[in-house]
Every structure is written in C-alpha cells, then in structure tokens.
Amino acid sequence: MARILVIEDNPTNMKLVSLVLDKAGHQVLTADDAVTGLQVINREQPDLVLMDVQLPGMDGLTATRQLRAAPGTRDLRIVALTAFAMPEDAARIRAAGCDAYLTKPVRYRELIDTIDSLLKPA
Template identity: 55%
Template structure:
C-alpha cells in the first residue's frame, strides 16, 4: 500500500487518521507540526501528505507551498484536512498547491475515499 504522512497537531484527529489508514494497510508517518512534516517529507518521500491547515507555528498552506516549490517534494500529493468550509477557502487551499481537501470533523468514509482517489489520480 502507500506511505502516507499525516501532519496534525490534534491528538484525537491524529489517532483517528492513523487508525483509519492503518486499517487500510498504509504505512503511516506522523508529524505534529509543519517543520517536522517538511523534514519527514524530504527524508521519507511519502506517496501522500494529509496536511492540517491550522498548525502551530507555520500553517499547513505555507508548508504546502514550500513542499510544492521544492524539486524533491513537488510531486507528492497533498490533501488539506481542514475545519474551514467557508466561501473562498477551497480556492485558498487549491492556490497553495493542495491536490484536494477533507473537511473536519472527519467522516471516515469520505476521508478514505479522498485518500483512495488522490492516490489513484
């Protein structure tokens, strides 16, 4: 299966994502902030990054821009995981270079469908 990096600072959300992805057979890497996530992405080159938008320090959209601007990581698919669902938020997420997004609270069937679709697409 795929190697997936989850960048999430909320422990219950991280636990849920790791559980769901693990049940699907994926290898899951974990980072609690953007800086650690960028380091892991460069070292381990995951197939997919699930990026929380609101992170301590550097936010997830800034981290995505950095990853997409780096030749070593630009082709890694990034899905934003966000509580934002306002008009214009989707455009901000896409403008940062994200390949998709999942709304919080996470609904497991939708979450897994977005993961599957992004890995295939």
C-alpha cells in the same frame, strides 16, 4: 499500500486518522507541526500527505507552498484537513497547491476514497 504522512497537531484527530489509515492497510507516518512534517517528507518520501491547515508555527498552506516550490516534492500528493468550509477557504487551499481538501470532522469513508483516487495509477 501507501506511505502516508499525517501532519496534525490535535492528538485525538491524529490518533483517529492514523487508526483509519492503518486499518485500510496504509503505512502511517506522523508529525505534529509543519516543520517536523517537512523533515519527515525529506527523510521518508511518503506517497501522500494529510496536512492540517492550522498548525502551530508554520501553517499547513505555507508548508504546501514550500513543497510545491521544491523540485523533489512538487508532485507530492497533498490533502488539506481543515475546519474551514467556506468557498473562499476552498479557493485559498487550492491556490496553495493542495490536490484536495477534507473538512473536519473527517468522514472516514470520504478520507479513504480521496486517498484512493489520488493514488490510483494514471
């Protein structure tokens, strides 16, 4: 299956998402802030990133814009995880370059379906 990086600062959310991904057969990488996440991306080259929007220090949308600007990561699949569910939040998330977004609390079937749709061969 896929190598998926979860960038999430809430330990409970991290554990739950990681367990779901592991059970679905994915290899899970983790980071609890965006700076560490960017380092993991450069070192491990995951297939997809689940990016919390609100992170300590650099937020997830700033990190996404950096990934989109770099040739080696511009095509990396990125799914935002957010507590924000207003239409303007969705527009802001898409404008930053996220391929999709899921609102918290994450519905795990929706998480797996989103990942599967983004990783299926073209």
